[in-house]
Amino acid sequence: MNPGALDGLGYRGATVVITGGASGMGEAAARLLGELGATVHIADIAEPKVACASFTHCDLGDPASVSAATAKLRAVGPIDFLFPIAGVPPHAVGPLTCMQINYAGTRQFTEEMLPAVKDGGSVCLITSTAARGWLHHLAENLEIVALDPSDVRGYYEANPDKLRDGYSASKELLTVWIHQASIKLAEQRRIRLNGIAPCATGTAFMVESAKVLGQEFMDAYPHPLLGRMPTGEEQAWSLLLLSSPLNAAVTGAVLATDQGNVGGTITGALKPSYVRPS
Template identity: 55%
Template sequence: MAKGLSMQNLDGLGYRDRTVVVTGGSSGMGEQVARILGELGAKVHIVDIQAPKVPHLSFRQCDLSDFDQVRAAAAALAAEAPIDFVFPCAGLPPHIKGPMYCMRVNYIGTRLFVEELLPSVRDGGGIALISSDAAMGWQGNLAQSLEMLAISDPDEAYAWCEADPDARVRDGYTSSKEMLVVWVANKAVEYGNARRIRFNAIGPCPTRTAFMDEQEKLLPEGFLDAWPYPSLGRMATAEDQAWPLVLLNSPLNGAVTGSFLYTDQGFASGVFTGAINPAFMKGEVA
């Protein structure tokens, strides 16, 4: 934290004594989100496949690919209602178990968890999740994404993907992260009008986590060194990404919903305006 600041000075963010739920709170960005929220005085409940290492009030073990487990975890958390803020941070890359599994966890399972938990979220609460700047082309695939968005049943959504995985799932990661952006942009209106619940997402750039350590093994040598880091001059840390998510979900951002905040050191905006040449990603420029 900046010199002279303390967590007590940040009570205005609105988390002290509030009940929060963090998925993926046992590692990476989710772990840092859970840690920061705890230090801000929140009552932190973590949902993850593995036990958390940071302080927490309760832990529910859950594999987001198992829809029965997802429903059970959300039902158990009803005991903590009203829940003030939800932070869906769980996610994985496609090389773990393939593109279909990636879609099942990153979007379908995450959406099911939020929708099952929604009755326990207080009116006026907030939900903020982690997408990726890999989703920066989401508008180009909007028609297909809206087709999937219209399928609310998770088993039906998975079957829809299975019917044409090459077109509908692709690498699994990019498509699932695009679906998160479209879901947020669309449902924020419904959640807001019905219950004044805000719904937002961040889009991180490459970030130094265990997730990225595994990804790096599959990337061309020097790929991450060539990535532009205008704001930090280095790869972001999990804490660098956790703070924007915490700030975005704060009630101080009462007018912000349906947003996709790029936390990517200017990469997407640079590409959109020509300030950054994305050809380096294919090894075409130095």
Template identity: 40%
Template sequence: MSDILGYNGKRVIVTGCFSGMGAATAKLLLDLGAEVHGLDYKPSDLPLASFNLVDLRDPASIEAGVAAIGGTVGALFNCAGLPQSFPPMDVMKVNFIGLRHLTEQVLPLMAPGGAVASIASTGGMGWSRRIPLNIEFVTTKGFDAAVAWCEEHLEDTVREGYSFSKENVIVWTQFMGAQLIKRGIRINCTLPSPTQTPMMATFHAASGKEVVDAAAEPMGRYSTPEEQAGGLVLLNSDLASIVNGVVLPVDGGFMGGVATGQVDLSVMMRRAKPQE
């Protein structure tokens, strides 16, 4: 059982492979013998089977990138993302609208046994309080319709973009889990704890270091990109063949601590101070 995860020779796609969790995921998959095809806004220096520049804010760019890969795809890893320091509509396009559009382009390339894993966030924890609104948004048809919905709800719902985008990765994953399993395809997502990536300084500036640190409890440290890659690779592996529609905390016990009253959310719930 040397290939218990089933990646040896499997064709996979990793978005966001330039740095952070995406780069760590691509490296781990290469080590496991996968044929890794990368998509990102910046070039990757990893020894990938192919790499294509893709802007998730542009549906034509997404379609061209996926078409360049072609063939049969066994697994998709949606790792690209933007923090809340970018314009809200850019955040929404990259973190959800573009992610959804790219996934929709890849799904026809998948046979039964295929799998999709996306990175969400504990920043989307509020999803359960407004499921009808999330469902309305995630079931919009096409890239342009999703953009129009966001523009109409920019001030009252989308706001800074980050939290709402991650809420909808969570809700869409659960919604699509019940749809795709009928085709033998699984879809899941992870909720990472704060992770030491190049974006961490941006998160500190936008939310405040004390807020980010509160989300690192009870472990008391930030996770590494490699630790987050492990959760993603496990979800898309053959070993997880019946794991579907799952929102998996990869957080050192944060969600468990919240559920049992051992993590104080009051610091996290404070709004970031306005930037000077």
């Protein structure tokens, strides 16, 4: 990589499509991308406040809305970077709709946008520390990942016990899909597919979640590195650094941006009292 690529981290002059750019980490990422010189197109259910080249209404819970949005956004291609990073907590919409938005709708959006992503481009998603159990549910996760996104809602309607809270299952599926789908994309089109897995982050998402999780959970949640929740902007920088073409050899990776929480819990360095059962 030419050292000159450090200017803008490879985003200067690039065409970017991002979901979730109206709030939280998505809004922070959209703003930073603009500052790095990218042309940013935002898809969201709400109109963004951050400056962008275009806004497209998209409800990830509605497959028809997703298809309408992707049909419009494919026209802005070739796309250098795709960030399908919108997401919702289960208490805001219920477990089934949470699954539809976070996994099925996000995957539908991604797959329908891929024809417009240039060969050698990059796609990056957001999973969560809530996906820490993906290996424990691997057989089930692989079964569901093998389904077309349009069949996911029906699967969980027939198997409601497997839905759990909707959120952790959706993030596990994204994690498994990243690991699996990245290989074919790499071999056939040299597209990199990665994700970050944040911990509790200081955005409106977590403010609303705290009302449901309770103060005891919030007080017990460890922040060993920063001594506090990371900001949306701090998480957005990890997303952009991972996706930068400077990381040319990285695909199929899910980067833990969680202050060491999952690894520390697995190894016993952190007590798991803050973790709710999955």
